[in-house]
Amino acid sequence: MADEKIKIRLQGHEKFVLREGWLNKGITQVKENPVVFLGKDAPDVFGIGNNMVKSLRYWLKVFGLIVEKGVSGANLTDCGEVIKKYDAYFEDIFTLWVLHSNIVHNAEEATAWYVFFNRCDIEDMEKEQIVQILIRELNKHTNHMTFSEKSLRSDVDVILSMYSKVKEMVDPEDKNISPFAQLDLIKNTDGNYTKSQPDRRKVTEWNILYELAGHLCEKDFISIDEVSEGTGSICSIYQIGSMAVNEYLDKLDAMEYIRVDRTAGLDMIYKVSDMTREEVMKAYYEAHR
Secondary structure: OOOOOOOOOOOOOOOOOOOOOHHHHHHHHHHHOOOHHHOOOHHHHHOOOHHHHHHHHHHHHHOOOEEEOHHHOEEEOHHHHHHHHHOOOOOOHHHHHHHHHHHHHOOOOOHHHHHHHHHOOOOOEOHHHHHHHHHHHHHHHHOOOOOOHHHHHHHHHHHHHHHEEEOOOOOOOOOOOOHHHHHOOEEEEOOEEEEOOOOHHHOOHHHHHHHHHHHOOOOOEEEHHHHHOOOOOHHHHHOOOHHHHHHHHHHHHHOOOEEEEOHHHOOEEEEOOOOOHHHHHHHHHHHOO
16 A cells, blocks of 8 residues: 655745734734635735735644634634733743744644754754755655755745844844744854754743643653654754753652653653643743733
8 A cells, every 4th residue: 555645835934934923913813803814805904915914824823823614714723712811922932932842843734844843953054055954854754755845945944034043133123033033943153054052041841841741642651762852852842952851850840740750760751630731831821920
């Protein structure tokens, strides 16, 4: 029997990097009018061009904020509803980490993001070198399925623009700067890019609990290695080392959200409660009001 075809998507963003304020406009309008993206007046409603509207619609979907239901339009997801209630203006960096996690896990709709953050080591490389690495890794991911190299290059442009900060100071009031540059995941020094570890103060134990809630949704326990290493791991998504992961796990153990057992070389994480990712988000926001 032939292998099942892997679903991928490249360049859904219409070459537009996510901009400050877009997501707030998006979830606000979808909440008020589920068919807002289906109407011809969408550019007027959002105050942006037609292609930018398509881009916004894409970002809302790949970040897990909306789900579309054909002619019925779109609805906010549970994640979108929580953010709408607690951080509608996307001001809390915890929220940005949640969205970053969602897009990096989204292999079918944001394939380049999935491959870039899970499978690529980038250190002091020019853009073309990064493109070639993604071509190689995407070929592996798709079992050499045909894809548009031009579209992949467009995705690389957007990823690097979206996440990187140039060495020089930037104007924090510039609305064209992507909010995801705050995560400090990519450094741009004179056109050479490097994946970097974020400031530890920007990643909290709540972000790690959000990941664990996904890993443990249908399990009672999981190995520390499984959540720390490889595709979809905490180390890949947050670009932190295994030592840092263990420190976060110990904090969560002390908070009694999980139980960590390292006796006899077990290195296991046991579920203490059945918190969903959305419940983790609510608990974080309630604790930080």
